[in-house]
Amino acid sequence: MKHFKTLKDFLLKNKWSYILGIFWLLAVDITQLLVPEVLRRFTDDIAAGLLTVNDLLRYTGYIIAIGIATAIFRYLWRMYIVVVSRKLEYELRNMLFTHLQTLSTNYYNTHKTGDLMAHATNDIGAIRMALGSGVVMITDAIFMTAIAIFMMSATTDLRLTIFSLAPLPILAFAIWRFGRTINTKFKGVQEAFSAFTDVVQENFAGIRVVKSFVQEEAEIKKFNYKNMLLFHKNMSLVKISGMFHPFIQLMASLSFVISMLYGSTLVIYGKISLGDFVAFNSYLSLLIWPMMALGWVINLLQRGAASMERINKILEEKPEIFDAKNAIVLSDFKGDIIFDDVTFKYPNAAYNALENFSIHIPSGSSLGIIGKTGSGKTTIINLLLRLYNLESGTIYLDHNPIHHIQLQSLRENIGYVDQDSFLFSTTLEENIGFGVDHFSREDVLRAAKVAQVHDNIVSFPDGYETFVGERGVTLSGGQKQRTSIARALIKQPKILIFDDSLSAVDTNTEEKILAGLKSEMKNKTTILIAHRISTIKDCDEIIVLDEGKIVEKGSHAQLLSNRYLYYEFYQKQLLEEKILSE
Known part of the structure; x- marks a missing residue:
């Protein structure tokens, strides 16, 4: 199936585990196929009056030996196929998580946590079942069906075999029709489970906000809605599965009815022996499991394919941010930063977050940034960390274009404290x-x-x-x-960035932190973003942002003398401090 091509390398690497598992599974099937032959001879001996105590003990020994061999072989195939399916689950989950770590920040802006968690749990579990239990069932279904039909026709009666298996074409058509429907229904279940998981995760993470705003009842209603949607999707799938398996059993029962009616007639007229009839029905009973397994395996494979398709969509996602060919590893890095005419707009935003932004931050110097909410302060840091790609303009670090620098090397040299x-x-x-x-x-x-x-x-x-x-x-x-x-x-690091990271401390603690940072900031390029002027007043240079543009630039004293935005911020904060002190 095309969706499982992603697992080609894993399957090739573990092919011998599957081969040996299937070998022992076939050994189980072969030993089970010996039982009808034992019953044939046992029944014929009874009918002919030839059964002795020694014969009874011999036939009993055969059955016990077959049972012991079946148990041993069944254990062995489980040790190979079940173990490799668990290994698949482990490696696929690692593959998914590793790939998610490579995806860019913007991917997480458009994909919910609950949905990603559902992929790592339910979807991977469904794939494990498809390539574990599914392999077992499809092997059983093909081998047991082929051998049992051959033995029925070769050792008993061809016509009886044909009549008894007449329901099989109907069964095959039904499996094909049901399989397509199950696939669609299962996708719906997984999507509903993703939405449900997301609500639960978000609610638990924000439980303090929920309680603070007394929104427990509203959240319970929201949960009930998602839970009910998941229930209905599951019920829709259950109804199809509920019809599917009884239908298969009905077809198997019809085979027995035909066998009993026609086979007993053949026994009465001496066409076959009573032992042949018992063996035939024993073979037919062995066919019930493969017929059931065929139904189950279609179900499992359809679910696994649906889940693999969802996983593939993530694995096929390409990171927006990646290393260029021959990316530079920073060595003897000094921390000189230049923004050269940078313009940037977030995806789906209506306006530019930064527009024609240019500034030089010499190595070892400090830059303070202040501005209203939404003026572009954090965007500067996002671009410096290369969490987003530039639309126009260039950022240089030690005169190297930022997109030529290896991501790991870039971020290892930056110490970032976010909001x-x-x-x-x-x-x-x-x-x-x-x-x-x-x-x-x-x-x-x-x-x-x-x-x-x-x-x-x-x-x-x-x-x-x-x-x-x-x-x-x-x-x-x-x-x-x-x-x-x-x-x-x-x-x-050579570059220290503090993005409004002192807002939750009082001014006395802030002063102590800034005093301690002075020694740390020596020979380091430092960027301080703040709403409080007390945080940035001692920086070598301060810029004031408004709508993504630098509207003021200079030292604390110079900006106060300008009596513009910076001066307004300063006066407002003095007034706030005065009111609080009173």
Whole structure:
């Protein structure tokens, strides 16, 4: 099936596991096919009055030996096929996660977390079933059907075989029709499950907002709607599956009815022996499982194909941001930054976030950026980190065009503290050391002290081994920001970027952090984005942004003397501080 071509390399690498698994599966089938022959001879001996106690013990021994062999062979095929299907699940999940890590930021702006989680759980599980249980069932269905039909016609009666298997063409047509419908229905179930997962994930992540705004009832209604949609999609699939399997059983039962009617007539007229009739029905009973398996395997393969198609859509996604051929690895990097006539607009945005933006930030200097919300401050950082591609203009680092620099090398040389101060659900020490491969406790302590979070951490019962809640929810906003600052400092990067990362701390703590950062900022290029003028007033240069353009540029004193936007911000903040002090 074309959707499974993605797994070609895995299947080739593990072909011997499948081959050996199928070999032992066929051994199981062959041993099961011996049972009708034992029953044939046993029945004929009884009918002829030839059965002795020794014969009874011999036939019993045959059945026990067949049972033991079947159990051993069944264990062996499971050890190969089931294990390799689990390995497939493991490797496919790794492949999916690894690929998702390569995709650009914009991909996550248009794809929901719940949908991606559904791909990594339900869809991959369906693929594992298709290439595990599905392989077993299709092998059983083909081999058992072919051999059983051959033995029925060769050892009993050809006409009886043909009449008994008359329902098979109807069964084949029904399987084909049902299979197409099941595929469509299963896609609907997976899509509904994705939407359902997304609502649950989003609600749990935002539970504090939900409770703060007393929206529990509204969220329960939203959940009920998605849950009901998933229920109806599942019921729609169940109805088809519910008709599918009883229909297969009906066809199998019709085969038995024909066998009983016509076969008993042949026995009465002496055309076949009673043993032949018993063996024939035993073969026919062995055919019921392959007929059932054929139905199941169509179901499994259709579900697996539908899930593989959904996974392939992700794997076929190409990252918008990638390394150019012969990308430069930064060596002896100094941190000189130039924005040269940069214009940028976010996808689907109506206006430019930056327009004809140009600035030079010499290595080792500091730049303060201030402006109204939406003026383009964070966009500057997004472009410097190459989270988006430029539309026009160029950014240079040490006179190298940014799109010629290897992404890993670029980002390793930048220490970034974002507005959200995202923390992972692990210890504070692990969160601080997140950006480096190897770190010592001394490195963590040094960074935490500069970020003014050390005293808070040691006051916790478990100190640096304290586990923070999801997204750092167990910490205050200021503690999260300072932990994020420590995480950037421990990298010892050549460029430091603070994107409104002191907004949640008081002015006294801010002063201490900035004082500690002075030694860290030596010989480093630093960009400080803030809404508070106290954060950026000591920068070597300050720019004021408005609608993506630089409207003012200079030192703190120069900008105050201009009595324009910067001066307005300053006066407003003085007034706010005065009101708060009263």
